[in-house]
Amino acid sequence: MTLLQLHEPGETPLPHEGEQELAVGIDLGTTNSVVAISSSGKPEVLRDADGSGLVPSVVAYTSDGPVVGAAAQARIVDAPETVVSSVKRLMGRGSADVKALAGTLPYALDAAEGGMVRLKVGNRRLTPVEVSAEILRAVKAQAEQHLGRDVTRAVVTVPAYFDDAARLATKDAAKLAGLEVLRLVNEPTAAALAYGLDKEAEGIYAVYDLGGGTFDISILRLEKGVFQVLATGGDAALGGDDFDHAIAEHWLADRKSELGSEPITPGEAKQTLKSARAAKEALTAREAGDFPVMLRGKTTLHRLTRAKLDELIRPWIEKTVGICRQVASDARLDLSEINGVVLVGGSTRVPQVRQAVETLFGKPPLSDIDPDEVVALGAALQAEALTQGSDTLLLDVLPLSLGLETMGGLVEKVIDRNTPIPVAKAQEFTTYQDGQAAMLIHVVQGERETVAECRSLARFVLAGIPPMVAGAARVRVTFQVDADGLLTVSAEEKTSGVQQRVEVKPSYGLSEDEMARMLEESLEHGRADMQRRLLIENQVEGRRVLLALETALKTDSGLLDAGEGERIEEARRKLAQAIEGDDRDRIKAAVEALEDTARPFAERRMDRAIRAGLAGHSIDEFKGDPGGCLAPDPEEKT
Amino acid sequence: MRLRGVLPRLTAPNACWSCGAPVPTAEPFCPTCKSVQPPGQADHFSRLGFARTYDLDPKLIERRYFELQRKLHPDRFATRTPKERQLSQAQATSLNEAYETLMDPLRRAVYLLRLSGIEVGGDGKTVADPALLMEAMEMREALAEARSSSEVDQVVARARSEADAVRSTLSTHFSAGDLKSARTDTLRLTYLDKLIEDARARRLNVA
Numbered sequence: 025m026t027l028l029q030l031h032e033p034g035e036t037p038l039p040h041e042g043e044q045e046l047a048v049g050i051d052l053g054t055t056n057s058v059v060a061i062s063s064s065g066k067p068e069v070l071r072d073a074d075g076s077g078l079v080p081s082v083v084a085y086t087s088d089g090p091v092v093g094a095a096a097q098a099r100i101v102d103a104p105e106t107v108v109s110s111v112k113r114l115m116g117r118g119s120a121d122v123k124a125l126a127g128t129l130p131y132a133l134d135a136a137e138g139g140m141v142r143l144k145v146g147n148r149r150l151t152p153v154e155v156s157a158e159i160l161r162a163v164k165a166q167a168e169q170h171l172g173r174d175v176t177r178a179v180v181t182v183p184a185y186f187d188d189a190a191r192l193a194t195k196d197a198a199k200l201a202g203l204e205v206l207r208l209v210n211e212p213t214a215a216a217l218a219y220g221l222d223k224e225a226e227g228i229y230a231v232y233d234l235g236g237g238t239f240d241i242s243i244l245r246l247e248k249g250v251f252q253v254l255a256t257g258g259d260a261a262l263g264g265d266d267f268d269h270a271i272a273e274h275w276l277a278d279r280k281s282e283l284g285s286e287p288i289t290p291g292e293a294k295q296t297l298k299s300a301r302a303a304k305e306a307l308t309a310r311e312a313g314d315f316p317v318m319l320r321g322k323t324t325l326h327r328l329t330r331a332k333l334d335e336l337i338r339p340w341i342e343k344t345v346g347i348c349r350q351v352a353s354d355a356r357l358d359l360s361e362i363n364g365v366v367l368v369g370g371s372t373r374v375p376q377v378r379q380a381v382e383t384l385f386g387k388p389p390l391s392d393i394d395p396d397e398v399v400a401l402g403a404a405l406q407a408e409a410l411t412q413g414s415d416t417l418l419l420d421v422l423p424l425s426l427g428l429e430t431m432g433g434l435v436e437k438v439i440d441r442n443t444p445i446p447v448a449k450a451q452e453f454t455t456y457q458d459g460q461a462a463m464l465i466h467v468v469q470g471e472r473e474t475v476a477e478c479r480s481l482a483r484f485v486l487a488g489i490p491p492m493v494a495g496a497a498r499v500r501v502t503f504q505v506d507a508d509g510l511l512t513v514s515a516e517e518k519t520s521g522v523q524q525r526v527e528v529k530p531s532y533g534l535s536e537d538e539m540a541r542m543l544e545e546s547l548e549h550g551r552a553d554m555q556r557r558l559l560i561e562n563q564v565e566g567r568r569v570l571l572a573l574e575t576a577l578k579t580d581s582g583l584l585d586a587g588e589g590e591r592i593e594e595a596r597r598k599l600a601q602a603i604e605g606d607d608r609d610r611i612k613a614a615v616e617a618l619e620d621t622a623r624p625f626a627e628r629r630m631d632r633a634i635r636a637g638l639a640g641h642s643i644d645e646f647k648g649d650p651g652g653c654l655a656p657d658p659e660e661k662t
Numbered sequence: 663m664r665l666r667g668v669l670p671r672l673t674a675p676n677a678c679w680s681c682g683a684p685v686p687t688a689e690p691f692c693p694t695c696k697s698v699q700p701p702g703q704a705d706h707f708s709r710l711g712f713a714r715t716y717d718l719d720p721k722l723i724e725r726r727y728f729e730l731q732r733k734l735h736p737d738r739f740a741t742r743t744p745k746e747r748q749l750s751q752a753q754a755t756s757l758n759e760a761y762e763t764l765m766d767p768l769r770r771a772v773y774l775l776r777l778s779g780i781e782v783g784g785d786g787k788t789v790a791d792p793a794l795l796m797e798a799m800e801m802r803e804a805l806a807e808a809r810s811s812s813e814v815d816q817v818v819a820r821a822r823s824e825a826d827a828v829r830s831t832l833s834t835h836f837s838a839g840d841l842k843s844a845r846t847d848t849l850r851l852t853y854l855d856k857l858i859e860d861a862r863a864r865r866l867n868v869a
Binding site: 356415506 | 758761
């Protein structure tokens, strides 16, 4: 520890204070995930060793366990059946919901059971929550590697248009990954936060967020630190993935004759989609190109021009434009009253998307922050605000109306969409039969009039209603939505006081048992995590020593004896090497060796610092307290 | 000495859940220990610091709402105890409800009448007053016949100017304490707002 004493208090290379308060911002995306951290209002993306901040949201289930990111992506070619991507599109979805997507997803689904959809990956059956948790674990590890300490708290972003089931699924995934979610923040709000739009003159802004699998449009009013969402809308299953599919289908049509009636394999589908995506990205800068498609072991080149691409993706872009108009109307605004528009999401790089947004709003959109990173940066700012305190205020709204099923499969709305949250509303219902002892309460979310066209969130039975004539019972159902947009429902029969309270979970969520089992499994990961954390701590300690030495040498290399510099350099090199490896004991030993070698040098520096401290003072000043303020702290020596 | 047990109850019926000191009604924080309090039964006007009046400046409502949300929103309590988080959520919920009610002139009028024991009734679909009924039917027809967005806009413009006129007579009735006339105007505003709302949906369809 000798070398550490060379630093003035407060000048140690890594800050200690506020360790408990640390929280990161995570953008859990369809295509990529990003983690960022903010300190003193300056957010920063945490990158890997190669400088990339994007962790592909891809998980490969290998015989050695799950692999996430670029390494998982690389396995698409060799073992496509083990690779899962775009799982965000399945969050909070039931088997019935995804039938509509069947055939468009590059992996097999297990549609056998009701409730939450399951993915068939090799011989495993996985929920989207487990796959997302795997991505979050990887992102968490990246942050820990970077920060050199444990990360247990996060702000996680979700599309503004995510319904209750999808929000809950996201929160459950974070829990499985060992992260406490401080807040689910809507992606468009996070983007507005990252742009610091509130610091401009007050105004109304639209955030157009087209990601890999989701589309969101939010209109916000901004005023001195207040982000007030006026209206939000979107499509939880519309994004750049659809562009890829359109291109892939276009190419497959070219080779239809040789394919015959036999369906293409998941592996072929994944590769074709990969090529389609590459084509889409290439045409951002170019007007045309030729792209390979491998089917039945034969590769052919297919031409794609910008004009053809525009034609293929136009239907989706028009859909987003329609949604933008609807949301402006919901906010009681004319498009011309909107002061600016911000682009978010990788798919807004497509020139036609930019053009469409500019035409619609009549002004060039803001896009100076990387659209792939802007959401994570905003999430990091909010994480800092929640843990360190701040004046920023995010006022969100409920994205989709909440209601109950009434007679004849109709929906009675209890809370309208775009109501500011948190919110609580109650509605009274009655029995329709004499002596009816129980009432089924079916909670749905959506804008349509019939239950069949809305999302089912939960069903529960209020039992024990005393016998009464039809219409005499008074059942009061209360909906409560918290600041994360999550719903709790309670019901009470007023005349008898029979009460029930449910966290909305079932329809497509995980049961308590499933969550418990998954948490138990994640403890096994936990042991590996612990080993890794200890390693990281040693690495950080090693780097700290190196940095301290470097600083000391820079100013005081003149104090070195003959040959001492070489000996220190040798020990320094050994430590640097050890840090690169993953052997904790070796790092510890190297730290000790370096400290021993450099001790005489450190002591000489200390002596000199003491003399410098005395310089200019009369020795009389220290009389009566001989050395009392100068003696090294015995605690520090050990 | 006799008053000792009585006085606190007169001035402050609520005791702070955390320190037991008295907390005045509608006060979000305990004056003694600064803990956040339950929202209580305060009406929407007093929650935002207004007297019970129809004439409110929307800018001022907003300013008070933002000020209070800054202190009470759950984001300010992210790292606090579950009890405080739950109270802050209840406070923020009550604030949102007060804000939504007071910002909208129609909801404000309905609420003000309810505080005086008058239920407005009517849902914008049925109209009991014959004169109102004629006017409503005429406008409904005009809207149903509108074939282009500009025709819809014309109906909306007429409904809007009438709604503006109603809001200003409403203000007169409320300040004169003429609640009977205020109720009639409120009913009229209910159906005008409903018409404007339907026109908005229709405009998206014809556009």
